[in-house]
Amino acid sequence: MKPTSPVEHVSNSGSSSKYKGVRKRKWGQWVSEIRLPNSRERIWLGSYDSAEKAAKAFDVALYCLRGPEANFNFPKNPPEVVGGRSFSPSEIRAVAARLANQVDDQGGADNNNDNNDSSNDNYARKEQCTSSTSGAVPLQA
Secondary structure, three states, rough: OOOOOOOOOOOOOOOOOOOOOOOEEEOEEEEEEOOOOOOOEEEOOOOOOOOOHHHHHHHHHHHHOOOOOOOOOOOOOOOOOEEEOOOOOHHHHHHHHHHHHHHHOOOOOOOOOOOOHHHHHHOOOEEOOOOOOOOOOOEOO
C-alpha cells in the first residue's frame, strides 16, 4: 500500500479535495476554512471557483497561524506574509482571500505543475498589513 502525502486526502465522497482545508459544495463551489491552533474555532476563508484558489487561501492562513515551516498544499511555492503571525482572524481571512484571488487574476493560478515557472511568483509575493483599521494590504515588489 502506497502511503499518501500529508496534503492528499482519500475519500469516496464527491465533495472531497486533494488539498488540505478545502471541500466542494454540492453546487460546485470550492470552500476553504482553517482551525485555529489549540482551539475548536475556525476561520472561514471563503468560497472559490477552483480547488487551487481555495487551497492557496488555506496556505496563506496556515502561514499566518503556523509560520513558514508548516505543511502547505503548495510546498514548492509557499506564501510569505510579512507580520502574518500577529494577524487577527479577520485580517487572516482578508489576506488569504486577496492572495488566492490575485493569483488567478495575474495568470499564476496553475501551481499543480512541477516546473518552477516565474508566473507563479505572484503567489509568493510578500504581503504586509499596514494597519489593522484600514484593511489595506499593499504588495511589496
